[in-house]
Amino acid sequence: MTEAVLRTRKLRKEFGKxxxxxxxxxxxxxxxxxxETVAVMGPSGCGKSTLLHLLGGLQRPTGGEVELGGRRVETMSERALARLRRDRIGFVFQAFHLMPELTAVENVEVPALLAGRSPRAARTTALDLLDQVGLADRTGHLPSALSGGQRQRVAIARALSTEPLVVLADEPTGNLDSAATAEVLRLFDRLHRAGQTLVVVTHDARIAATADRILSMRDGALVDQTVLAGAA
Amino acid sequence: MQDVVLALLAKEPSHGYQLRARLRDALGPLGEALNDGQIYVTLTRLEKAGLVTWEPAGEGEGRDRKVYALTPAGQHRVAEWLTEVAWPRPAPTDFHLKLTAAAAARLADPIALVDAQRRELLRLLRDAQRAALAEPPGSVAGLLLEGQVLRLEADLKWLDACEQAWTTRGDRK
Structure with a gap:
């Protein structure tokens, strides 16, 4: 039995009064x-994105606990939380959120530079990651010169640049067509095999099917689980 | 199966094992369940129906004694098959009726049935997708697996619609 990297207890988030x-x-x-790769699926508005935000320290819970790498997240100061997000968590969003004025390799090295790595080390890591996501020949391109699938792969390389404890992905294929979805799919499958811990919130059954476990969420609660790990 | 074997024979007269190999290539992992004897059973039936005929193989053509070929009636049947547009199982009728009957008789909670079915389809999707990713680019069998993946994806979307519809209906158990 491996140890949980990410854990929540009685986690709750309320909006409004x-x-x-x-x-x-x-x-x-x-x-x-x-x-482990865990996918969370559920209808729009079921709370799955909010759950991901709580896991990543992007929002504070109303109640309950979040623990990442053995440290309590919900009680951290803003400063410590910002550092945790920067150094220990890789985020992948539906809309990529690349910086438009930076090239692919510059986008990927930003988190490592912010985390205090040397420019040389950050560049080496970034080039290596872009190679791993199949973009070795696009490192000097601006995001505007890349397809949607390529942008998302740059964003995934960026998420990996600080060797995060966990990658949190929110609808990573939501803006992609079928061919680009297949690119991301292959990449997630590879990350999974490489042992990266991954939590992905998605509508996309194909992405979810790369996970070890799929959790179904309804009205804010986890109501069902499909275990896919093992036999195949 | 009969139509498929006839169409495979349209290329050229062939041994049974050649037909089997062509079928295996086209189906990839989905053809693994194919029994070696099935081709020969089918060929025998087709022969009785007058759609194929065979000649003894020439010297040095291996252990398979017969080379099969289409008769004119067989050629006609292939041409007909190619123009048919019937589509098997366009609607998930069975599961729909299961939900309806279970809810009407209060035998089971439709949502629980949807959940169980979704778990099964996700497993099938995982298997199909893995098999598709393992195929080399441009593989004919990969195209069939893609078809399976897309249909499962559509079925899963429909299960979401079922879940929503049965959640809002009053006649849940």
């Missing part, structure tokens, strides 16, 4: 083991 109060995340207990 009084009668208009909505429980977006309702008593979620979750444990993600090292090297």
């Amino acid at each position: 009084g009668d208009g109060r909505v429980r977006a995340v309702d008593d979620v207990d979750l444990a993600v083991d090292a090297g």
Whole structure:
């Protein structure tokens, strides 16, 4: 039994007040083991993106606990939280969020530079990661000169640049066509095999099917689980 | 199976094992369940129906004694098959009726049935996708696996629609 890298206990997030109060995340207990890929699926508005934001310290819970790498996240100072997000978590978003004025390799090395790595080391790592995502020949391109699938692969390389404990992905194929989705799919499959811990929130059954476990979320709660790890 | 074997014979007169190899190539991992004897059973039936005929193989053509070929009736049947547009199982009728019957008789919670079915389809999707990723680019069998993946994806979307519809209906158990 491997140790959980990411864990929540009775995690809860409410929005609004009084009668208009909505429980977006309702008593979620979750444990993600090292090297495990977990997908969270559910209808729009079920709270899955909010859950991911709580896991990544992008939002503070109303109640309950989040633990990453053995450290409590929800009680951290803003400063410590910012450092944790920068150094220990890789984020991948639906809309890529690349910096338009930076080239692919510059985008990928930003987190490593912010984390205090030397420019030379950051560049070497960034070039290596772009090679791993199949973009060795696009390192000097601006995002505007890349296809959607290529932009998302740059964003995934960036998410990996600080060797994060966990990569959190929010609808990573939401803006991509079928061919670009297949590119991201292959990449996630490779990351999974390489032992990267990954939590992905998605509508896309194909992405979810690369996971070890798929959790179904409804009205803020985890209601069902499909275990895919093992036999195949 | 009969139509497929006839169409495979349209290329040229062939041994049974050659037909089997062509079928295996086209189906890839989905053809693994194919039984070696099935081709020969089918060929025998087609021969009885007058759609194929055979000649003894020439010297040095190996252990397979017969070379099969289409008769004119067989050629006609292939041409007909190619113009048919029937599509098997366009609607997930069975599962739909299962949900309807289970809800009406209060035998089971439709949402629980949807969840169980979704788990199964996700497993099938995982297997199909892995098999598709393992195929070399441009593989004919890969195209069939892609078809399977896309259909499973569509079925999973439909299960989401089922979940929503049965959640809002009053006749849940």
